Amino acid sequence: MFKAPRGTRDFLPDEMRERRYVETCLRRVFEDYGYREIVTPTFETLELITAKSGEEIKEHLYHFKDKSGRNLALRPELTAPVMRLYVNKLQFEAKPLKLYYFGSCFRYERPQSGRYREFWQAGVELIGSPYPEAEAEVIVLAADALDRLGLKNYELAIGSIGTLRAVLEESGVKGEDQNPIMSAIDKGEGLQELLDQKNVGERGRRILMGMLELRGDKDNVISSAENLLSDSPKALKELENLKTLLAFLEEYGVSRYVLDLGIARGLDYYTGVVFEIYAPRLGAEKQICGGGAYSLAEVFGGKPVATCGFAFGFDRLVLALKKERKSIAPSASRGCLVVPMGEGMLSTAIKVSRFIRKNNLCELELGRRRLRKALGYADRRGFRYVAIVGESEVERGCVVIRDMESGEQREVEIEKLKELKL
RNA sequence: GCCGCGAUAGUUUAGUGGUUAGAAUAGGGGACUGUGGAUCCCCUGACCCGGGUUCGAUUCCCGGUCGCGGCCCCA
Numbered sequence: 001m002f003k004a005p006r007g008t009r010d011f012l013p014d015e016m017r018e019r020r021y022v023e024t025c026l027r028r029v030f031e032d033y034g035y036r037e038i039v040t041p042t043f044e045t046l047e048l049i050t051a052k053s054g055e056e057i058k059e060h061l062y063h064f065k066d067k068s069g070r071n072l073a074l075r076p077e078l079t080a081p082v083m084r085l086y087v088n089k090l091q092f093e094a095k096p097l098k099l100y101y102f103g104s105c106f107r108y109e110r111p112q113s114g115r116y117r118e119f120w121q122a123g124v125e126l127i128g129s130p131y132p133e134a135e136a137e138v139i140v141l142a143a144d145a146l147d148r149l150g151l152k153n154y155e156l157a158i159g160s161i162g163t164l165r166a167v168l169e170e171s172g173v174k175g176e177d178q179n180p181i182m183s184a185i186d187k188g189e190g191l192q193e194l195l196d197q198k199n200v201g202e203r204g205r206r207i208l209m210g211m212l213e214l215r216g217d218k219d220n221v222i223s224s225a226e227n228l229l230s231d232s233p234k235a236l237k238e239l240e241n242l243k244t245l246l247a248f249l250e251e252y253g254v255s256r257y258v259l260d261l262g263i264a265r266g267l268d269y270y271t272g273v274v275f276e277i278y279a280p281r282l283g284a285e286k287q288i289c290g291g292g293a294y295s296l297a298e299v300f301g302g303k304p305v306a307t308c309g310f311a312f313g314f315d316r317l318v319l320a321l322k323k324e325r326k327s328i329a330p331s332a333s334r335g336c337l338v339v340p341m342g343e344g345m346l347s348t349a350i351k352v353s354r355f356i357r358k359n360n361l362c363e364l365e366l367g368r369r370r371l372r373k374a375l376g377y378a379d380r381r382g383f384r385y386v387a388i389v390g391e392s393e394v395e396r397g398c399v400v401i402r403d404m405e406s407g408e409q410r411e412v413e414i415e416k417l418k419e420l421k422l
Numbered sequence: 423g424c425c426g427c428g429a430u431a432g433u434u435u436a437g438u439g440g441u442u443a444g445a446a447u448a449g450g451g452g453a454c455u456g457u458g459g460a461u462c463c464c465c466u467g468a469c470c471c472g473g474g475u476u477c478g479a480u481u482c483c484c485g486g487u488c489g490c491g492g493c494c495c496c497a
Contacts, residue, residue: 107496111488121497287496372457375459376458
């Protein structure tokens, strides 16, 4: 017996129906906001991935040499490929440029529930607007998608890496030197040593540590932050930006969130607002969405451009929905099963199925079952109608159409089945 | 990569150092030759893999594989 490789899954028809339902809903919301779909390759050059995330990422990648010795990697996420595509082909499009994607990603991680080695991401990138209304729209879009899917139990946390970076900058830690500190904040360890190393003074530390504590209600967090940053003009400016963004969220009707100025996300390219969405019922792997404002185009050789976006962990989203309700996409009974009464009726039944299929989902009974068994099969498979092809009706040029829900039956002329709309 | 738990029909499970490994459910058929969801009967169908201990291992031990709960990381 062969098994699917570790961390991968087969999706059975019932599950695929649910996944497609969620996927379709996400696509619709993305498109309602004006995003257009793109598809990038399943594998990329290894250098693209490491340029974005560093050499350490190789530990978590499926990477390999192809037969010509090219270093390649299965994509671990889609932001880098999308930005590569942007730099390659779309830099000179009218801005802002709104793109969305849906695709599988691969990571070499220890699998557990909500964490797979092949998993799906659905997300958007909004390229070319540096303004808070763009960032606000992206957050709103994520929340709106969850609302439209009917997910009740989720927590939106908004932070500002821009503010943290400004604090560091005012303490003399500039540019890339900030990254290890951001990463330490995210991990929650090794921060003090790094601050020693970079000679961050008493004042800078006090402000930074204070900021990391700020989590909760918007008004409280903002006013505390303003106090803390009263002598830090650059950080205050970032905070102003955040306040504007939050005011826009209010206009959109999004007020269900916590402000958490300690979110660092540990990723070097985030520059401004960041946000995360959790489905608390999922346990350890509860983050279903992550995003924010970042700066990546220049890493891939393009002109710097303000970008924001997010990615949903599609599988986790589906899991979260499943935890909340029995059925994600209730399947209505539909279509018609054509049942020949005996082998003699088969060729007529084939014609009947061909006619009905012109306008309807239609399946021919292929098991040579008796009528009783065929009706049972139709019932279990959720057919709304059964067309019974029996000798006595066929002699009159008719078949019986049975409605499986009401039990009502009527005779329909075979020739008229071409126009039949069930 | 680390810590812990687990693995028996398609699914949910019972049980055992020597058993025809039991059930429920699903699947096929029949009772019921052209009218479903019920009932009854029959059939199909399982001890994850490899080593060790043993007269004998599905059961005990070790390793692997896969899964699960955490850590790390992330989605």
